[in-house]
Amino acid sequence: xxVFFVKDLCVHFGSKAIIEHVDFTVKKGSVTALxxxxxxxxxxxxxxxxxxxxxxxxKILYNDKDLFTLPTxxxxxxxxxxxxxxxxxxxxxxxxxxxxxRFPHGGNNGTSRKEDRNIVQWAMAKTHTLHFxxxxxxxxxGGEQQRAWIAMALAQKPKALILDEPTTFLxxxxxxxxxxxxxxxxxxxxxxxxxVLHDLNHAMRYSDSIMIVRDKKLRSIGPSHDVLTRExxxxxxxxxxxxxxxxxxxxxxxxxxxQIHHEGAL
Amino acid sequence: xxxxxPIALIVSLQCGSCSIGPIDVFKAIFIDKTxxxxxxxxxVRLPRVLVGGxxxxxxxxxxxxxxxVLRNPLAAPNIIGVSSGAGFAGFVILIVFPxxxxxxxxxxxxxxxxxxxxxxxxxxxxxVQPLRLVLAGVxxxxxLGAGMSTLMIFYPERVHGVLTFMVGGLSARSWxxxxxxxxxxxxxxxISIFLPTRLNILSLGDDAATGLGVHVERTRLILxxxxxxxxxxxxxxxxxxxxxxxxxxxxxxxLVGPDNRILFPASLFCGAIIVIICDTIGRVLLDPIEIPVxxxxxxxxxxxxxxxxxxxxxxx
Numbered sequence: 001x002x003v004f005f006v007k008d009l010c011v012h013f014g015s016k017a018i019i020e021h022v023d024f025t026v027k028k029g030s031v032t033a034l035x036x037x038x039x040x041x042x043x044x045x046x047x048x049x050x051x052x053x054x055x056x057x058x059k060i061l062y063n064d065k066d067l068f069t070l071p072t073x074x075x076x077x078x079x080x081x082x083x084x085x086x087x088x089x090x091x092x093x094x095x096x097x098x099x100x101x102r103f104p105h106g107g108n109n110g111t112s113r114k115e116d117r118n119i120v121q122w123a124m125a126k127t128h129t130l131h132f133x134x135x136x137x138x139x140x141x142g143g144e145q146q147r148a149w150i151a152m153a154l155a156q157k158p159k160a161l162i163l164d165e166p167t168t169f170l171x172x173x174x175x176x177x178x179x180x181x182x183x184x185x186x187x188x189x190x191x192x193x194x195x196v197l198h199d200l201n202h203a204m205r206y207s208d209s210i211m212i213v214r215d216k217k218l219r220s221i222g223p224s225h226d227v228l229t230r231e232x233x234x235x236x237x238x239x240x241x242x243x244x245x246x247x248x249x250x251x252x253x254x255x256x257x258x259q260i261h262h263e264g265a266l
Numbered sequence: 267x268x269x270x271x272p273i274a275l276i277v278s279l280q281c282g283s284c285s286i287g288p289i290d291v292f293k294a295i296f297i298d299k300t301x302x303x304x305x306x307x308x309x310v311r312l313p314r315v316l317v318g319g320x321x322x323x324x325x326x327x328x329x330x331x332x333x334x335v336l337r338n339p340l341a342a343p344n345i346i347g348v349s350s351g352a353g354f355a356g357f358v359i360l361i362v363f364p365x366x367x368x369x370x371x372x373x374x375x376x377x378x379x380x381x382x383x384x385x386x387x388x389x390x391x392x393x394v395q396p397l398r399l400v401l402a403g404v405x406x407x408x409x410l411g412a413g414m415s416t417l418m419i420f421y422p423e424r425v426h427g428v429l430t431f432m433v434g435g436l437s438a439r440s441w442x443x444x445x446x447x448x449x450x451x452x453x454x455x456x457i458s459i460f461l462p463t464r465l466n467i468l469s470l471g472d473d474a475a476t477g478l479g480v481h482v483e484r485t486r487l488i489l490x491x492x493x494x495x496x497x498x499x500x501x502x503x504x505x506x507x508x509x510x511x512x513x514x515x516x517x518x519x520x521l522v523g524p525d526n527r528i529l530f531p532a533s534l535f536c537g538a539i540i541v542i543i544c545d546t547i548g549r550v551l552l553d554p555i556e557i558p559v560x561x562x563x564x565x566x567x568x569x570x571x572x573x574x575x576x577x578x579x580x581x582x
Contacts, residue, residue: 052473054392076479083473087337089466091524100467104479149474156478 009058033203036213076104080158101155142169319538326537329511342512343497351381378498434507435558450499462526
């Protein structure tokens with residue numbers, strides 16, 4: 001069963017192509033990590049899946065239905081986003097933000113029904129944001145803000161979650177905590193997760209499937225040990241590296257050595 | 267604030283060239299319908315105060331909506347072309363066709379909506395980005411502003427007539443004016459009851475709002491249309507009263523916070539109170555000369571706003 005089915009997707013801004021002829025599927029209950037160098041089109045790709053950017057051509061099915069003809073509020077009941085571009089209104093406190101997560105479920109302000117209130121509490125507890133729930137978002141650190149936004153997305157009680165760089169701004173303990181939390185939610189509730197990650201080791205450890213996006217194209221997709229090899233790291237990321245086995249976490253581990261300058265490239 | 271509004275209303279009814287006590291005010295309006303006081307109150311003061319209150323509500327709510335939807339604290343009804351459209355239409359009628367002066371409100375109303383529509387469609391490019399809208403608004407406004415200046419230069423002898431329209435005033439506003447704006451005001455305010463949560467979510471950014479199931483473009487269009495309708499109906503009756511739409515939402519934000527569910531009603535009440543009080547002061551201060559409410563509002567409102575700004579800094 002596929003959550004997303006993407007066929008011959010093309011996106012361009014004006015005359016500049018950003019994504020060209022991309023096909024892939026995302027399985028229900030899987031964790032997919034999007035990796036690739038800066039400017040490769042990762043954010044554009046997740047924005048299209050998030051329906052916040054309309055592609056010029058191609059087909060996107062979400063649970064076998066056309067993503068761009070479904071009512072957006074209905075999608076929001078099962079699909080939550082953590083976008084990169086967002087604004088923090090002056091004085092908005094954490095709990096209010098998390099309550100907005102109940103909007104697609106009809107609880108107009110997120111506090112009207114007991115069920116809504118319980119879910120908001122649960123989302124804040126899961127992300128350890130309860131103790132600063134009355135603090136304005138603007139006064140929190142980057143990591144605390146990130147957890148508050150994730151709490152908002154969780155309050156939607158989604159079946160699928162798209163995150164654009166969820167670990168950016170977080171210190172290493174919270175990076176692990178967020179990724180562990182996402183993995184736990186995935187295992188316990190079958191939440192499908194698609195996320196853009198920069199750290200390849202995180203991608204290998206916390207995902208079932210890795211997509212490498214570079215130069216407007218989907219270069220490869222599959223389990224980490226198939227997709228991230230010494231050869232592909234050299235080709236797609238321009239690094240010379242060794243890959244070891246992390247026996248404690250049961251996943252491969254990359255140790256990069258140096259940057260390679262391709263002849264004629266860049 | 268809900269208490270303040272009736273107080274402002276009654277005080278305003280009492281004051282004027284001939285002052286009437288609070289009890290007499292009630293008597294004259296509801297019981298003794300033959301007295302002179304009844305004539306003054308019913309035909310002059312009451313409609314004027316009501317027009318002032320409704321205009322204040324419209325402009326303040328319009329400003330609150332626009333500041334949210336454009337994510338710009340400097341947004342006000344004039345930024346989406348409402349004032350310049352109304353102004354230009356008003357000028358054309360007052361200066362070029364002075365015989366048709368009674369058509370000024372209707373003309374200003376149409377002008378306001380037409381120029382808003384122009385600004386909105388000029389800003390459109392795969393959806394309307396707030397910044398593009400602001401820039402298109404500024405461009406259209408300066409174009410229409412140039413048109414107004416040209417008219418004033420070509421017809422210098424008729425400039426006096428447009429001055430009061432430019433400043434914005436409530437002088438000689440009566441029942442016909444009130445009857446003209448209340449249906450629009452009521453319609454727009456009723457629609458706006460359903461909008462504050464959506465506006466709250468929209469202010470998180472377009473992508474986040476989409477993620478929460480808000481139809482971004484449609485919601486933005488509705489919000490702008492409501493704001494334009496509110497401002498157009500106000501401006502058509504009182505002229506280019508600029509200050510309320512910018513400052514009142516800010517004042518309310520300082521008092522009740524940024525949540526639009528509280529900010530909308532607060533702006534409604536606050537806008538009405540401020541226009542009524544300022545108009546009362548304008549009538550009484552240099553009696554028998556009347557100072558247009560727009561001037562009083564800028565004179566009192568600006569320093570008060572600066573005071574709020576300063577207070578806020580201290581407490582933060």
